[in-house]
Amino acid sequence: MKRTTFLLSVVLALSMLLAACQPAPTPAPAATEAPTAAPTAAPTPSAAEIAGSLPRNETMYFNGEQWNPVVCWNPYASNCNNAMTIAQQDSARVTMFETPYVYNMLDGKVYPLLADGPFAWDAGLTKITFKLKATAHWSDGTPVTAEDVAYTWATHLKYNDATGASNKDYIADIVATDALTVVVKAKLDSATGKALNPLVVAAYLSSNYVNQKAWTQTLEARAGGDATKFLADKAEDVVYSGPYHYFYVDDTKVVLIRDDNYWGKDASMFGKLPTPKYLAHTIFKDNAAGSVALAQGEVDVSQQFNSNIQVLWVNYALPVSTYLPAAPYGIGASLPTAFYNPNSYGLDQPAVRKAIAMAVDYPTIIANAMTNQSATFDQVPRSLMNPTPGEQALYDHAAVASLQWAGNDIAGAMALLDAAGITDTNGDGWREYNGQTLHYVATCPNGWSDWQAAIEVVAAAGKKIGIDITSNYPEWGVYQTVVTSWKALSTTQGYDIFMMWSDGAGPTQPWSRIRHLLSSEFAKTETNWNGNWSGYANPDADKLIKEIPTLTDPAKIKAAYTELVRIYLTDVPSFTLMYRPQAFHAVNESVWTGFPHQDDGSKPPIPPLDCIDGWSIACLYNVHLVTP
């Protein structure tokens, strides 16, 4: 027995020693790398054919998108967990599947991808017409046609998938009038005869993929008309139109390979192929492991929260950078928000809600929770808009300046409470409303460290103004069940103050974000994943939210948004705690360079969305090797 143990120990120790003597797995020095071969139309090699190794100078590595193994390649399914290829959203992911247009969050415009030229509304605002590029084709070589666009929509409706369920209230039909011309017919307002919501109808074109009709029919035949089977199909035979496709997946990584026959190399689109031949995403188990890999050069593009990202270039002089060279390092797009539960005693009082919000130390939240990767409320005063210039221009700053607060205003908050008669009448140090002490529990999911840091600051703010706020961190499984159910929020188990997200940047923003924060259509509902978890209802706000999508006069739009900001900052049904980027975007330029940075001269500007979302796909055509 002893001998066996000894031998085993020696073997293991030797293997450890031998392994230690092996060169460290650092990225190959750029100077020794061969120049990237010019893209050709050579047949795609299989994983086995490349002898198990991805050439570093042809592969761009990502992190932060994919946290679990890929389970399918079906563009109709919503849960393929295929983060490198499927994300039908405001800035849709267009690596494998493509949308007619792509959204650019920096200038708020959409640019044609499969489409040929801009889309046009008819004079009566009832339908959109656009053309497809004649050069666009599928991976099997057949052209992308208007019939594909129409059939994709019909399929969404037929199987009532997430896209169909989400848009059928606004889109009446999508039809092909010839091989390349598509007409999107809007559902009309019976009173005005115009589109019920032109914003949502137009956004469909940059948020949802076009799928091949022939392949869709193959899938339907395979599913035998069963919607469940149709949406659960792994679709490994899917036909696509984008520049990359499936190469290799397992529990540790996802690798896409460039399709050298991609139609986008035509002069009508990009005029060349994207530079990296492979897009690889390592599946890390947490942010810490991903950050170490970024620092070590095993990741080129990082879409995860890297705490104190500046340390990598300030302290370690690594070639790591972010979109902006200094704090906040990125462009804030969404507004993580604290919601009040009006069922909790005293939180139906605007004075209490506003006082707590005024007392919160936002600079500490931004420093602790976001390690300064968020603009402060001094830099971007609070409203309902994200910090992008396009949204900031949509409201009259001066008109609401007196209502805005940047935080830490303890004296102001206390004065507000005193004026409302909410004082400490029994001398126990806590304020009472109608004789009852104000005590709240601020809640967010356990393990969401940035949110937890923010909640702690909210709790501390309460104590400073005489309102007892403690914190509680249930698991996400429990948290989401309570937050999305008005019935649960109305019970004693309902959370008093809790955090949820808001919309980011997109073609329907800021309207959609405001709708999700203030519209009464979501108030007091069950299975509420849309928003307005405070159950806020204000007819004036509802009227404006309904009106804005139909407005075309910029002055009227600005006036409407300004009024909504005024309502929000007055009633404070919820309040923004920080600005968060649409996607974190840090790059290590050891191997690849030419990533988007502020003022990099790209026209139109390429947004910091990891080179795969919306117009940021243009980044893949700009990047080049540090040492060719």
Added chain:
Amino acid sequence: MKGYREYFLNKLLWFLVTFVCAFILNFILPRLMPGDPVAGIVSHIAQGMTNTTGVQAIYQQYADLFGTNRPIIEQFFIYMRNVFHGDFGFSFSQYPRTVAETLKSAIWWTIGLQFPAIIVGWLIGNVLGALAAYLKKGFDNLLMPISIFLSNFPTFGMAIILLVIFGVGLKWFPTSGGYGFDLIPTFTWKFIWTVITHYQMPFWSIVLIAIGGQAIGMRSMSIYELNADYVKYSRFLGIKDRKIVGYVFRNAMLPQVTGLALSIGTMVGGALVAEIIFSYPGLGTTLLHGILGQDYPLISASSLIITMMVLVSMFLIEILYGVIDPRIKAAQSE
């Protein structure tokens, strides 16, 4: 032989009863967790959806698909029927992947890491513990503090220390993954070598902790046995020391063997800490995500596998005990 058959049948009966109870608990306990798994799935799909009716329709689809809106007794009988046909159903958290596919893709990483680590830690720890008891003095004085230190060291602490020193600082070993970040699995020396290098830190982070605990246990048992009457009597009889030591360690080994069986039985639960710190693939994080996402089928299947492995290994150990130590069989058969 008749006594042994009674002993065997008695054990088998009790293990069957335990299995039935465990099977029922495996089904019920995950479903007693507060929260709604379908709401969690819908949360991913609903982001970006523009209307309430759409979200509710999606919720209903998934509730129907997973059967979470049926009475729990009906769910139990469906589950039981499917399990006896070898079908654990769809994983909620990785739908449309089945539970079988989810487990299959991760379990080999877990067994590959856990089984050798458990065996090596057990062997080294027991040998060191036995030597400390036998040699005493200097060796014991050195080994004991080290063993106490190692056995009480938090697993995550050990993993982070190894990561910082050997991964980030010395760069001897890669910091994350199961194989080279720039490789595709193929049967080549390059690939195999990266598997070995990536294996080292997760492996040693488990083994080092295990060694300490095993050594302390074995040392205590050995000291107890070395002072037993039969040892003194054997010495009076003039039996050789080498022979006596053999008996001593055979007796001292019994509780350690039980511990080994339990460790092997529960190993498919995964080495969660090592998996997280080193981003090593395996069942630990899969199961953690399943629990956090209330993935009932995945939790039930994983815990059923663990239950069965523990029961089978304990059953085998009990049967083996009957052979190793006739006193146990005799006592149990009375």
